[in-house]
Amino acid sequence: MTITVTGATGQLGRFVVAALKRQGADVVAAVRDTAKGESLGVPARLADYDRPETLVPAFEGTDRLLFVSGSEAGRRVEQHRAVVEAAVKAGVGHIVYTSITRADTSINPLAPEHRATEELIVASGLPYTFLRNNWYLENYTGNLGTALEHGVILGAAGDGRVAAATREDLAAGAAAVLTGDGHAGRIYETGGDVAFSMADLAATITAQSGTEVAYRDLPEDDYAQALIGFGLPEGFARVLAAADTSIARGSLDVATGDLSRLIGRPTTTLAEAVTAALKQRG
Ligand SMILES: NC(=O)c1ccc[n+]([C@@H]2O[C@H](COP(=O)([O-])OP(=O)(O)OC[C@H]3O[C@@H](n4cnc5c(N)ncnc54)[C@H](OP(=O)(O)O)[C@@H]3O)[C@@H](O)[C@H]2O)c1
Structure with a gap:
Protein backbone atom coordinates (compact mmCIF):
# COMPACT_ATOMS: atom_id res chain seq x y z
CA MET A 1 0.00 0.00 0.00
CA THR A 2 1.48 3.32 -1.08
CA ILE A 3 0.95 6.37 1.13
CA THR A 4 1.67 9.78 -0.36
CA VAL A 5 2.19 12.80 1.90
CA THR A 6 1.85 16.35 0.58
CA GLY A 7 3.58 19.21 2.39
CA ALA A 8 6.09 16.54 3.36
CA THR A 9 8.92 19.07 3.80
CA GLY A 10 6.84 21.13 6.25
CA GLN A 11 7.04 20.91 10.00
CA LEU A 12 4.00 18.63 10.32
CA GLY A 13 4.69 16.63 7.17
CA ARG A 14 8.23 15.76 8.29
CA PHE A 15 6.89 14.21 11.49
CA VAL A 16 4.31 12.23 9.50
CA VAL A 17 6.93 10.88 7.10
CA ALA A 18 9.18 9.91 10.01
CA ALA A 19 6.31 8.14 11.80
CA LEU A 20 5.32 6.26 8.64
CA LYS A 21 8.93 5.23 8.02
CA ARG A 22 9.16 3.87 11.56
CA GLN A 23 6.07 1.77 10.83
CA GLY A 24 7.71 0.41 7.67
CA ALA A 25 5.10 1.97 5.37
CA ASP A 26 5.69 2.51 1.66
CA VAL A 27 5.85 6.33 1.63
CA VAL A 28 6.10 8.86 -1.19
CA ALA A 29 6.79 12.51 -0.35
CA ALA A 30 4.90 14.99 -2.51
CA VAL A 31 6.85 18.24 -2.32
CA ARG A 32 7.04 21.55 -4.12
CA ASP A 33 10.82 21.61 -3.82
CA THR A 34 12.37 18.26 -4.76
CA ALA A 35 15.85 19.30 -3.58
CA LYS A 36 14.40 19.91 -0.11
CA GLY A 37 12.50 16.62 -0.41
CA GLU A 38 15.70 14.60 -0.78
CA SER A 39 16.46 15.00 2.92
CA LEU A 40 13.37 12.98 3.83
CA GLY A 41 14.90 9.64 2.91
CA VAL A 42 11.87 8.49 0.89
CA PRO A 43 11.08 8.92 -2.82
CA ALA A 44 10.11 12.55 -3.46
CA ARG A 45 7.88 13.70 -6.31
CA LEU A 46 7.18 17.25 -7.40
CA ALA A 47 3.69 18.37 -6.31
CA ASP A 48 3.04 22.10 -6.31
CA TYR A 49 -0.52 23.18 -5.51
CA ASP A 50 0.03 26.18 -7.81
CA ARG A 51 1.04 23.94 -10.71
CA PRO A 52 -1.86 21.52 -11.22
CA GLU A 53 0.05 19.69 -13.98
CA THR A 54 2.50 18.39 -11.35
CA LEU A 55 -0.19 16.86 -9.16
CA VAL A 56 -1.62 13.91 -11.12
CA PRO A 57 1.82 12.36 -11.79
CA ALA A 58 2.73 12.93 -8.14
CA PHE A 59 -0.34 11.08 -6.91
CA GLU A 60 -0.28 8.15 -9.34
CA GLY A 61 -0.31 4.76 -7.61
CA THR A 62 -1.39 6.31 -4.30
CA ASP A 63 -3.65 4.20 -2.12
CA ARG A 64 -3.86 6.75 0.67
CA LEU A 65 -3.07 10.44 0.37
CA LEU A 66 -2.32 12.72 3.30
CA PHE A 67 -3.31 16.13 2.02
CA VAL A 68 -1.62 18.72 4.24
CA SER A 69 -3.39 22.05 3.89
CA GLY A 70 -1.35 24.78 2.19
CA SER A 71 0.19 27.64 4.11
CA GLU A 72 -0.97 30.60 2.04
CA ALA A 73 -4.20 31.75 3.68
CA GLY A 74 -6.49 33.40 1.16
CA ARG A 75 -5.21 31.32 -1.77
CA ARG A 76 -6.07 27.90 -0.48
CA VAL A 77 -9.47 27.16 -1.99
CA GLU A 78 -8.09 27.41 -5.51
CA GLN A 79 -4.95 25.46 -4.58
CA HIS A 80 -6.90 22.80 -2.73
CA ARG A 81 -9.38 22.39 -5.57
CA ALA A 82 -6.43 21.50 -7.81
CA VAL A 83 -5.26 18.90 -5.29
CA VAL A 84 -8.69 17.27 -4.99
CA GLU A 85 -9.22 17.20 -8.75
CA ALA A 86 -5.80 15.62 -9.25
CA ALA A 87 -6.50 13.02 -6.56
CA VAL A 88 -9.66 11.99 -8.43
CA LYS A 89 -7.84 11.87 -11.79
CA ALA A 90 -4.98 9.85 -10.35
CA GLY A 91 -7.36 7.32 -8.81
CA VAL A 92 -6.29 7.91 -5.20
CA GLY A 93 -8.00 5.39 -2.96
CA HIS A 94 -8.53 7.52 0.17
CA ILE A 95 -7.79 11.14 1.04
CA VAL A 96 -6.92 12.27 4.56
CA TYR A 97 -7.10 16.05 4.95
CA THR A 98 -5.62 18.23 7.72
CA SER A 99 -8.46 20.59 8.51
CA ILE A 100 -9.29 22.90 11.44
CA THR A 101 -11.31 22.47 14.63
CA ARG A 102 -15.04 22.38 13.89
CA ALA A 103 -14.40 23.48 10.30
CA ASP A 104 -18.09 23.26 9.45
CA THR A 105 -19.32 25.74 12.06
CA SER A 106 -16.26 27.59 13.41
CA ILE A 107 -16.11 31.38 13.68
CA ASN A 108 -12.32 31.20 13.39
CA PRO A 109 -11.40 33.37 10.37
CA LEU A 110 -9.15 30.57 9.11
CA ALA A 111 -12.02 28.07 9.02
CA PRO A 112 -13.84 29.02 5.79
CA GLU A 113 -11.03 27.78 3.51
CA HIS A 114 -10.96 24.47 5.38
CA ARG A 115 -14.76 24.21 5.24
CA ALA A 116 -14.67 24.80 1.49
CA THR A 117 -11.95 22.17 1.10
CA GLU A 118 -13.90 19.62 3.13
CA GLU A 119 -16.89 20.29 0.86
CA LEU A 120 -14.76 19.80 -2.26
CA ILE A 121 -13.48 16.51 -0.91
CA VAL A 122 -16.95 15.24 -0.01
CA ALA A 123 -18.24 16.27 -3.46
CA SER A 124 -15.34 14.43 -5.13
CA GLY A 125 -16.77 11.10 -4.02
CA LEU A 126 -13.38 9.89 -2.78
CA PRO A 127 -13.30 8.04 0.53
CA TYR A 128 -12.04 10.61 3.04
CA THR A 129 -11.04 11.27 6.63
CA PHE A 130 -10.83 14.74 8.11
CA LEU A 131 -8.28 15.49 10.81
CA ARG A 132 -9.58 18.73 12.25
CA ASN A 133 -6.36 19.76 13.92
CA ASN A 134 -6.52 22.21 16.80
CA TRP A 135 -3.73 24.80 17.24
CA TYR A 136 -0.20 23.53 17.55
CA LEU A 137 1.23 23.68 21.07
CA GLU A 138 4.35 25.05 19.39
CA ASN A 139 2.38 28.22 18.56
CA TYR A 140 2.66 28.89 22.30
CA THR A 141 5.95 27.27 23.26
CA GLY A 142 7.97 28.18 20.16
CA ASN A 143 8.66 31.71 21.35
CA LEU A 144 9.26 31.39 25.08
CA GLY A 145 12.33 33.62 24.88
CA THR A 146 10.21 36.70 24.17
CA ALA A 147 7.76 35.88 26.96
CA LEU A 148 10.59 35.40 29.45
CA GLU A 149 12.40 38.54 28.32
CA HIS A 150 9.36 40.81 28.64
CA GLY A 151 7.52 38.93 31.41
CA VAL A 152 4.36 39.13 29.38
CA ILE A 153 2.34 37.22 26.81
CA LEU A 154 0.05 39.35 24.68
CA GLY A 155 -3.16 38.16 23.09
CA ALA A 156 -6.84 38.79 22.54
CA ALA A 157 -8.02 35.33 23.56
CA GLY A 158 -9.51 36.41 26.90
CA ASP A 159 -10.32 33.41 29.06
CA GLY A 160 -10.77 31.24 25.98
CA ARG A 161 -9.22 27.79 26.14
CA VAL A 162 -7.28 26.01 23.43
CA ALA A 163 -6.99 22.23 23.12
CA ALA A 164 -3.60 22.54 21.45
CA ALA A 165 -1.48 19.51 20.61
CA THR A 166 2.11 19.10 19.51
CA ARG A 167 2.81 18.66 15.82
CA GLU A 168 4.41 15.34 16.68
CA ASP A 169 1.22 14.03 18.33
CA LEU A 170 -0.93 15.31 15.46
CA ALA A 171 1.46 13.64 13.01
CA ALA A 172 1.22 10.38 14.96
CA GLY A 173 -2.57 10.65 14.66
CA ALA A 174 -2.28 11.14 10.91
CA ALA A 175 0.06 8.15 10.63
CA ALA A 176 -2.39 6.00 12.62
CA VAL A 177 -5.22 6.92 10.26
CA LEU A 178 -3.07 6.40 7.16
CA THR A 179 -1.92 2.95 8.21
CA GLY A 180 -5.09 1.81 9.98
CA ASP A 181 -8.51 0.69 8.88
CA GLY A 182 -12.04 1.86 9.57
CA HIS A 183 -11.38 5.58 9.17
CA ALA A 184 -13.25 6.23 5.92
CA GLY A 185 -16.01 8.81 6.34
CA ARG A 186 -14.77 9.73 9.83
CA ILE A 187 -14.18 13.25 11.08
CA THR A 206 6.24 31.07 35.47
CA ALA A 207 6.21 27.89 37.56
CA GLN A 208 8.75 26.10 35.42
CA SER A 209 11.14 28.94 34.62
CA GLY A 210 11.03 30.82 37.90
CA THR A 211 10.51 33.99 35.88
CA GLU A 212 7.22 35.81 36.42
CA VAL A 213 5.27 35.85 33.16
CA ALA A 214 1.74 37.31 32.97
CA TYR A 215 -0.91 37.16 30.29
CA ARG A 216 -2.10 40.58 29.11
CA ASP A 217 -5.35 40.56 27.21
CA LEU A 218 -5.78 43.27 24.58
CA PRO A 219 -8.66 44.40 22.40
CA GLU A 220 -8.41 42.69 18.99
CA ASP A 221 -7.26 45.82 17.18
CA ASP A 222 -4.56 46.61 19.76
CA TYR A 223 -3.29 43.05 19.52
CA ALA A 224 -3.18 43.30 15.72
CA GLN A 225 -1.21 46.56 16.05
CA ALA A 226 1.20 44.86 18.47
CA LEU A 227 1.76 42.01 16.01
CA ILE A 228 2.38 44.51 13.21
CA GLY A 229 4.88 46.22 15.54
CA PHE A 230 6.66 42.84 15.93
CA GLY A 231 7.06 42.75 12.15
CA LEU A 232 4.13 40.61 10.97
CA PRO A 233 2.52 41.63 7.68
CA GLU A 234 -0.67 43.57 8.40
CA GLY A 235 -3.07 41.09 6.77
CA PHE A 236 -1.63 38.15 8.70
CA ALA A 237 -1.58 40.14 11.96
CA ARG A 238 -5.26 40.95 11.56
CA VAL A 239 -6.17 37.31 10.85
CA LEU A 240 -4.21 36.14 13.90
CA ALA A 241 -5.85 38.75 16.11
CA ALA A 242 -9.30 37.80 14.81
CA ALA A 243 -8.45 34.15 15.40
CA ASP A 244 -7.62 35.05 19.01
CA THR A 245 -11.00 36.76 19.38
CA SER A 246 -12.62 33.56 18.10
CA ILE A 247 -10.66 31.66 20.77
CA ALA A 248 -12.12 34.01 23.39
CA ARG A 249 -15.50 32.85 22.12
CA GLY A 250 -14.59 29.19 22.44
CA SER A 251 -13.60 28.26 18.87
CA LEU A 252 -10.69 26.04 19.97
CA ASP A 253 -12.06 24.84 23.31
CA VAL A 254 -12.74 21.44 21.80
CA ALA A 255 -11.09 18.60 23.72
CA THR A 256 -12.66 15.39 22.45
CA GLY A 257 -10.02 12.77 23.16
CA ASP A 258 -10.07 11.83 19.45
CA LEU A 259 -6.30 12.24 19.09
CA SER A 260 -5.34 10.25 22.17
CA ARG A 261 -7.66 7.45 21.00
CA LEU A 262 -5.95 7.45 17.58
CA ILE A 263 -2.42 7.36 19.02
CA GLY A 264 -3.24 5.03 21.91
CA ARG A 265 -1.76 7.27 24.61
CA PRO A 266 -2.47 10.61 26.27
CA THR A 267 -1.44 13.65 24.28
CA THR A 268 1.58 15.74 25.33
CA THR A 269 0.51 18.16 28.05
CA LEU A 270 1.10 21.90 28.20
CA ALA A 271 3.49 21.33 31.12
CA GLU A 272 5.49 18.73 29.16
CA ALA A 273 5.67 20.99 26.11
CA VAL A 274 6.88 23.94 28.21
CA THR A 275 9.50 21.71 29.88
CA ALA A 276 10.77 20.58 26.48
CA ALA A 277 10.85 24.13 25.13
CA LEU A 278 12.74 25.45 28.17
CA LYS A 279 15.24 22.59 27.90
CA GLN A 280 15.80 23.41 24.24
CA ARG A 281 16.65 26.99 25.20
CA GLY A 282 19.35 25.53 27.46
N1 LIG B 1 -2.92 24.02 13.67
C1 LIG B 1 -2.14 25.08 13.63
O1 LIG B 1 -1.80 25.70 14.67
C2 LIG B 1 -1.60 25.53 12.34
C3 LIG B 1 -0.68 26.59 12.33
C4 LIG B 1 -0.15 26.96 11.12
C5 LIG B 1 -0.53 26.31 9.96
N2 LIG B 1 -1.43 25.30 10.00
C6 LIG B 1 -1.86 24.56 8.80
O2 LIG B 1 -1.27 23.26 8.85
C7 LIG B 1 -0.42 23.08 7.70
C8 LIG B 1 0.80 22.27 8.08
O3 LIG B 1 1.45 22.91 9.17
P1 LIG B 1 3.04 23.01 9.21
O4 LIG B 1 3.37 23.41 10.58
O5 LIG B 1 3.66 21.79 8.62
O6 LIG B 1 3.27 24.24 8.22
P2 LIG B 1 4.60 24.54 7.39
O7 LIG B 1 5.79 24.10 8.15
O8 LIG B 1 4.50 25.96 6.96
O9 LIG B 1 4.47 23.58 6.13
C9 LIG B 1 3.56 23.82 5.11
C10 LIG B 1 3.85 22.82 4.03
O10 LIG B 1 2.97 23.07 2.94
C11 LIG B 1 3.77 23.13 1.77
N3 LIG B 1 3.15 24.02 0.78
C12 LIG B 1 2.80 25.31 0.94
N4 LIG B 1 2.34 25.80 -0.21
C13 LIG B 1 2.41 24.79 -1.12
C14 LIG B 1 2.11 24.68 -2.50
N5 LIG B 1 1.67 25.73 -3.19
N6 LIG B 1 2.30 23.49 -3.09
C15 LIG B 1 2.76 22.44 -2.41
N7 LIG B 1 3.09 22.48 -1.11
C16 LIG B 1 2.92 23.65 -0.48
C17 LIG B 1 5.10 23.70 2.22
O11 LIG B 1 6.12 23.43 1.27
P3 LIG B 1 7.64 23.95 1.51
O12 LIG B 1 8.25 23.00 2.48
O13 LIG B 1 8.24 23.87 0.16
O14 LIG B 1 7.54 25.35 2.06
C18 LIG B 1 5.28 22.93 3.51
O15 LIG B 1 5.79 21.65 3.25
C19 LIG B 1 -0.12 24.50 7.22
O16 LIG B 1 0.23 24.51 5.85
C20 LIG B 1 -1.43 25.21 7.51
O17 LIG B 1 -2.42 24.90 6.53
C21 LIG B 1 -1.95 24.89 11.18
Missing part, protein backbone atom coordinates in the same frame (compact mmCIF):
# COMPACT_ATOMS: atom_id res chain seq x y z
CA TYR A 188 -11.79 13.57 14.02
CA GLU A 189 -11.51 16.70 16.15
CA THR A 190 -7.82 16.18 16.79
CA GLY A 191 -6.21 18.14 19.59
CA GLY A 192 -4.85 17.92 23.10
CA ASP A 193 -6.71 16.06 25.83
CA VAL A 194 -6.82 19.13 28.07
CA ALA A 195 -7.68 22.65 26.90
CA PHE A 196 -5.84 25.54 28.57
CA SER A 197 -6.24 29.30 28.79
CA MET A 198 -3.57 31.91 28.20
CA ALA A 199 -3.49 32.49 31.99
CA ASP A 200 -2.74 28.76 32.39
CA LEU A 201 0.05 29.13 29.84
CA ALA A 202 1.58 32.09 31.68
CA ALA A 203 1.29 30.28 35.03
CA THR A 204 2.96 27.16 33.64
CA ILE A 205 5.86 29.15 32.19
